[in-house]
Amino acid sequence: MPSDTVTTLADKTARATPLALARRVRALSDQAIAWLFITPTIVLLLAINIFPLLWTIYLSFTSYRANQPGRPIRWIGTRNYERLLGSEDIWGYMQVTASFVVWTMVIQVLIGLGLALLINRNFKGAGFWTTVILIPMMLSPAVVGTFWTYLYHPQIGIFSYIVNVFAAVGPLDMIGSVDLAMWSIIIVDTWMWTPYIMLLCLAGLRSIPPYLYEAAEIDRAGPLQQFWHITLPRVMPFLMLAVLFRGIENFKMFDMVVELTSGGPGSTTELASINLKREAFEKWRTGYSSAFAVILFVTVFGLANIYVKALNRVKQT
Amino acid sequence: MAEVDLAGVSKRFGDITAVADVSVRIGDAEFVVLLGPTGAGKTTTLRLVAGLEQPDAGSITIAGTDVTRLPPAARDVALVFQQYSLYPHYTVYENLAFPLKAPGRRLSKPEIDRRVRHIAEMLRIEAKLGNRATQLSGGEMQRVSIGRALVREPTIYLMDEPLSSLDAKLREDLRTELKRIQRDLGATILYVTHDQLEAMTMADRIGVLAAGRLVQTGPPRTVYEAPASIYAAQRLGSPQINLLPAGSLATDRPEPPGTATLGIRPEDVRLTGPMGGAGQERPDLPGRVLTVEHLGVETVVLVETAAGPVRALADAHGPVAEDQPVRVAARPGSVLFFAADGRRLAATPASAPAALEEMSDVA
Ligand SMILES: Nc1ncnc2c1ncn2[C@@H]1O[C@H](COP(=O)(O)OP(=O)(O)OP(=O)(O)O)[C@@H](O)[C@H]1O
Ligand SMILES: [Mg+2]
Numbered sequence: 115m116p117s118d119t120v121t122t123l124a125d126k127t128a129r130a131t132p133l134a135l136a137r138r139v140r141a142l143s144d145q146a147i148a149w150l151f152i153t154p155t156i157v158l159l160l161a162i163n164i165f166p167l168l169w170t171i172y173l174s175f176t177s178y179r180a181n182q183p184g185r186p187i188r189w190i191g192t193r194n195y196e197r198l199l200g201s202e203d204i205w206g207y208m209q210v211t212a213s214f215v216v217w218t219m220v221i222q223v224l225i226g227l228g229l230a231l232l233i234n235r236n237f238k239g240a241g242f243w244t245t246v247i248l249i250p251m252m253l254s255p256a257v258v259g260t261f262w263t264y265l266y267h268p269q270i271g272i273f274s275y276i277v278n279v280f281a282a283v284g285p286l287d288m289i290g291s292v293d294l295a296m297w298s299i300i301i302v303d304t305w306m307w308t309p310y311i312m313l314l315c316l317a318g319l320r321s322i323p324p325y326l327y328e329a330a331e332i333d334r335a336g337p338l339q340q341f342w343h344i345t346l347p348r349v350m351p352f353l354m355l356a357v358l359f360r361g362i363e364n365f366k367m368f369d370m371v372v373e374l375t376s377g378g379p380g381s382t383t384e385l386a387s388i389n390l391k392r393e394a395f396e397k398w399r400t401g402y403s404s405a406f407a408v409i410l411f412v413t414v415f416g417l418a419n420i421y422v423k424a425l426n427r428v429k430q431t
Numbered sequence: 432m433a434e435v436d437l438a439g440v441s442k443r444f445g446d447i448t449a450v451a452d453v454s455v456r457i458g459d460a461e462f463v464v465l466l467g468p469t470g471a472g473k474t475t476t477l478r479l480v481a482g483l484e485q486p487d488a489g490s491i492t493i494a495g496t497d498v499t500r501l502p503p504a505a506r507d508v509a510l511v512f513q514q515y516s517l518y519p520h521y522t523v524y525e526n527l528a529f530p531l532k533a534p535g536r537r538l539s540k541p542e543i544d545r546r547v548r549h550i551a552e553m554l555r556i557e558a559k560l561g562n563r564a565t566q567l568s569g570g571e572m573q574r575v576s577i578g579r580a581l582v583r584e585p586t587i588y589l590m591d592e593p594l595s596s597l598d599a600k601l602r603e604d605l606r607t608e609l610k611r612i613q614r615d616l617g618a619t620i621l622y623v624t625h626d627q628l629e630a631m632t633m634a635d636r637i638g639v640l641a642a643g644r645l646v647q648t649g650p651p652r653t654v655y656e657a658p659a660s661i662y663a664a665q666r667l668g669s670p671q672i673n674l675l676p677a678g679s680l681a682t683d684r685p686e687p688p689g690t691a692t693l694g695i696r697p698e699d700v701r702l703t704g705p706m707g708g709a710g711q712e713r714p715d716l717p718g719r720v721l722t723v724e725h726l727g728v729e730t731v732v733l734v735e736t737a738a739g740p741v742r743a744l745a746d747a748h749g750p751v752a753e754d755q756p757v758r759v760a761a762r763p764g765s766v767l768f769f770a771a772d773g774r775r776l777a778a779t780p781a782s783a784p785a786a787l788e789e790m791s792d793v794a
Binding site for chain 2: 323325326328329330331332333334335336339343344347348
């Protein structure tokens with residue numbers, strides 16, 4: 115009978131419900147439940163973040179080579195570090211990285227903030243232009259690197275052509291020139307990531323209550339004063355956050371530059387991360403490159419910490 | 432300080448007319464209070480004078496210059512915002528000093544410091560000078576907001592309910608203080624509020640706003656004693672004026688033709704024992720005491736009558752008790768007459784004795 119079936123089904127379900135389990139969960143303290151929820155995350159973090167980090171630190175004190183797995187791992191103390199810090203080359207790569215990071219950040223902050231201020235004026239079509247400006251950000255860095263090699267082509271590239279419209283300098287070999295190669299990667303990074311800075315600045319600008327400007331108008335502050343005393347302090351936390359994210363990203367910049375210049379010509383655009391990849395996966399000096407990775411990690415970590423402190427100070431205001 | 436003149440100023444927001452054809456002249460060193468309930472257009476009026484809004488019609492003149500199309504900076508007004516708009520990332524000191532650092536204001540650092548400290552002391556926020564604007568209580572923010580206006584010497588001070596979030600004691604102190612400052616500096620002030628007490632105590636002249644329209648202007652006493660309409664009469668006085676249907680109360684003066692409503696201020700209500708008023712042509716309004724509120728200075732008696740509830744100010748030591756039957760009468764010459772549309776009607780002078788008046792009424 116149908117009604118019978120229903121009762122039996124309901125009975126079955128009731129019996130099948132792991133009441134014992136439900137009771138056990140209910141018996142747990144809040145703290146135990148909290149642990150239950152976060153343990154998987156912690157285990158995962160340990161497995162894929164903390165353990166590799168510790169393992170890298172360990173390897174940095176050995177002469178291990180990953181392409182010779184059979185060989186016993188030999189402890190060599192701080193020899194890798196001594197070699198690294200003593201070599202001229204590493205300082206060169208660090209300098210290249212530093213100038214790449216600093217220039218890209220300075221230029222992108224200036225342009226990004228400028229664009230944000232323009233877009234924030236809410237002229238007709240502002241939404242459309244925002245979308246247009248955001249497009250580069252949505253592309254893959256490797257793809258961007260590849261197609262810019264064509265744009266930069268001295269003979270057929272549009273970049274050289276446009277520059278020549280303004281100044282007749284002849285075919286311009288951005289990537290191949292020792293002087294210009296660094297600028298070639300700075301320009302591409304700026305083209306690609308300024309929208310990101312702009313977006314965060316825009317969020318900051320939109321968060322400024324209009325009454326502050328009204329009060330400033332009443333107080334007879336000029337446009338410059340309004341920018342300096344209201345706009346900038348209010349946008350600063352957003353701007354600094356954008357620079358933090360982008361700065362760390364650019365510190366480990368790899369894909370786009372490999373596609374564009376592969377670190378050349380010579381080692382003019384050889385960023386630390388590019389050199390690291392060469393040492394680790396072309397020369398297979400795993401111990402040595404681990405030491406390099408640790409140095410880079412400490413540098414970024416230290417800088418980021420100082421920076422976050424500054425950021426917090428700005429945010430308090 | 433300067434004279435400010437609004438001539439036929441109107442402002443619409445879509446379908447809403449926030450300010451409708453307002454004309455008012457604020458004389459040099461005059462303290463004008465615009466009184467109106469919420470939504471009456473008080474803030475909008477101030478914003479129009481400040482230049483934060485553009486009027487749809489009319490013109491605004493400050494010190495003889497038409498400023499209708501000029502930006503706020505050119506008008507040199509100081510405005511205390513209704514929502515205290517302090518610069519949140521600055522300290523109280525910096526907030527107070529900010530208006531003194533505007534371009535073109537060549538003030539020395541010590542001079543700025545002197546003024547800021549003076550104002551802070553006056554508003555009793557000197558202990559908070561180092562606080563960030565966000566680390567203040569509502570009342571402190573409001574005082575900083577007032578201070579930011581007072582440090583300046585503008586053409587006119589515009590104040591938008593500046594005392595609304597202060598406690599009663601501080602409010603009373605600041606009312607006195609503001610009035611004193613205004614006298615000392617000879618400041619021109621346009622002040623808006625919904626608080627009739629502020630209007631009565633500080634104003635040289637009151638303007639009563641109703642739905643964007645200025646229904647009456649005049650000295651507090653005039654507006655109080657001779658309100659232009661029921662609306663204006665209700666704005667001033669606490670407890671509010673009593674409104675009774677025409678004919679419900681014996682009046683010493685004849686009701687002018689067209690009278691629909693009688694208005695009697697609580698202090699003009701006479702309460703007598705059940706026997707009082709006997710022998711009169713039109714007997715006093717009988718009633719029964721509902722509640723007696725002892726407020727210290729005054730005692731408010733609520734009387735239920737056939738014509739409606741009547742509030743009366745009574746002698747604190749009087750024998751009125753709840754549930755007691757009383758008779759309600761009006762002090763001679765105190766009743767206000769209103770037409771059906773709310774307009775006040777002028778009473779015919781009560782020079783003739785009551786008996787004669789009754790006769791002329793008949794005639
Ligand atoms: N920016 C605006 N956009 C649309 N309507 C507005 C705007 N500003 C004010 N109004 C409307 O205009 C009318 C008057 O507003 P206003 O702020 O002047 O009132 P108010 O007298 O200051 O009231 P309150 O005592 O509550 O501050 C209100 O109906 C309000 O809704
Ligand atoms: Mg208001």
